Amino acid sequence: MRAVLHGGDLSAARRRHPDAPQPWLDLSTGINPVAYPVGTIAGDMWSRLPDGEQERALIAAAARRYGVAEPARLVAAPGTQALIQLLPRLVAPSRVAIVGPTYEEHQVAWRRQGHDVRIVADMADAATADVIVVVNPDNPTGRLLARTELRAPRTLLVVDEAFIDFLPATASVSGTLPPRTVVLRSFGKTYGLGGLRLGFAIAEPDLAARLRDELGPWVVSGPALAVGRTALLDNMWLQATKERLEEDGRRLDAILTAAGFKPLGGTHLFRLVEQADAPIIVQRLGEHGIHVRSFMRQPQWLRFGLPGDDAAFRRLAAALGTLAS
Known part of the structure; x- marks a missing residue:
């Protein structure tokens, strides 16, 4: 199967447009352009293995943030x-329905492990599947399914909630997990720290x-454990960021x-638009960096991430x- 193309591939964009103005304005990702302030990370976080107490503290913060009892x-x-x-390695060969089009890595991962995968338009079309995968809200369309629409099939329901953090808690199934369901929650997108992993x-x-057991020990780095715990407990930052993104979203829409x-x-972090000559627009914007x-x-x-400041908004508009012309 061919490799999936993703946003954030600035090296390829630079090769295509070596004379573009610098620095590049990268609007290709769905990552918050204004990152959580990491501050100073203690030196021993880099020099010693992460310990169980740190991981338990992170899990407690995540449980509080996501409403998991x-x-x-x-x-x-x-x-x-x-x-x-x-996940596809832990499930016996199954009929998998992915509600799409959506984030393509789900399709690639399940097919790589020998599952019978098909892309369906909605949950009704997925009713006979053993496994259903839903990105909610969807990337890139922003489609949002209500919790009442999310029903587990015979084996597993996977709900990827990577872009749900700025929606009301009632939009998520994290806190009221249905049987045979696994929810995925991203940290890097909301907090603008994709490189933290x-x-x-x-x-x-x-x-x-x-x-x-499959992930093994020390799977999350010490710095990620510390930064993640602090950020997940910072409700004031999250609310202020939500308000900023809503204002910036209206500005981008205009x-x-x-x-x-x-x-x-x-979603709060990107907009999807349609234009007949989209490939030409990508080329022309690339010439502008x-x-x-x-x-x-x-x-x-075309998907546009939100610019991070006034200068970036003015540059895009220009x-x-x-x-x-």
Whole structure:
């Protein structure tokens, strides 16, 4: 199977546009452009192995943040991508339905392990599957299914909630986990720390234990344990960030509408739009040193991450303004 293309591949963009203005404005990811302030990390975090007390403190913070009453249901991992690749190895060959189009790594991971995978339009079309995978809210469309629509099949329901942190708690199934369900929660996207590599699975205790066994010891670095715990307990930062992102989202919507894009959806961290000449727009923006996310299977789609400051907003608006000239 071909490799999946992702946002954030600035090295490839630089090769395509060696004369583009510097620095590049990377709007191709769904990562918060204003990161959580990490502060100073103690030197011994880098020089010694992470210990069990640190991990338990992180799990307790994550349980509080995600509304999980039993910490035994939580598994910390070096990013949710590791969990996406691990889960298909723990399930016998099955009929897997992925509600899509969506984040393609789910499809790649299940097919790599020999499962019979099909992409379906909605939960009704997935009813006969053994395993159902849903990204909720979806990446890249932003489609959000209500909790009442999420029903586990015979084997497993996987709900990837990577972009749900800024929605009301009632949107998530983390705190009221249905039977035969595993929820994935990303840390790096919300907190703008994708390079930290931290994510969580929430599952029934037996599956959570199997995931921990497969991941092995010391799977999350000491710095990630410390930063993650502090950030997950910082509710004031999360609320202020939500308000900022909502304001910035409205500002981005206005810029994209003025440029003639058709809105298709999005989340607090990105917008999906449609334009007939999207490949040309990607090329032209690249010439301006601006990188956006395109999609091979949906060539008219573009995903714009939120600019991180006023200068970035002005730069995007100016570049889009030249497209009409």
